[in-house]
Amino acid sequence: MLRKLEHSSLQRLVLWxxxxxxxxxxxxxxxxxxxxxxxxxxxxxxxKNPDKVFDPIPGFQDGQASYQGKVTPKEIFNFYQEVMxxxxxxxxxxxxxxxxxxxxxxxxxxxxxxxxxxxxDGTTVLTIMVGTQDPPK
Numbered sequence: 001m002l003r004k005l006e007h008s009s010l011q012r013l014v015l016w017x018x019x020x021x022x023x024x025x026x027x028x029x030x031x032x033x034x035x036x037x038x039x040x041x042x043x044x045x046x047x048k049n050p051d052k053v054f055d056p057i058p059g060f061q062d063g064q065a066s067y068q069g070k071v072t073p074k075e076i077f078n079f080y081q082e083v084m085x086x087x088x089x090x091x092x093x094x095x096x097x098x099x100x101x102x103x104x105x106x107x108x109x110x111x112x113x114x115x116x117x118x119x120x121d122g123t124t125v126l127t128i129m130v131g132t133q134d135p136p137k
Contacts, residue, residue, distance in 0.1 A: 036063025036130035041083040045069040060129035067126040109133045
């Protein structure tokens with residue numbers, strides 16, 4: 001009886017180890033960056049544009065950061081739909097344009113605007129803007 005139990009535990013270990021390794025290598029394709037005091041997920045293939053200067057949109061002046069990489073706009077949209085919901089953020093608006101798409105999220109009184117546009121060379125520029133919502137009067 002004891003021998004059968006050991007064999008069963010070994011089988012479980014052999015099955016679980018590859019699953020955990022697969023999760024680590026494929027399921028964690030993001031990193032968190034702190035922007036205006038918030039941990040914001042960033043797709044792993046995106047690199048920061050440290051010298052990018054732009055005017056923030058009113059309401060999103062708390063902080064901003066720009067990234068660039070070989071990630072399609074569809075991948076960025078799907079990425080943020082999944083990871084922001086998992087972190088408790090609620091989508092509030094989506095804007096689709098000819099040159100740029102945006103998704104707005106809220107959590108408490110904090111706002112995050114995710115803007116992204118694809119360049120002719122196949123890279124995509126991702127801009128994250130963070131703001132604080134004024135309480136209703």
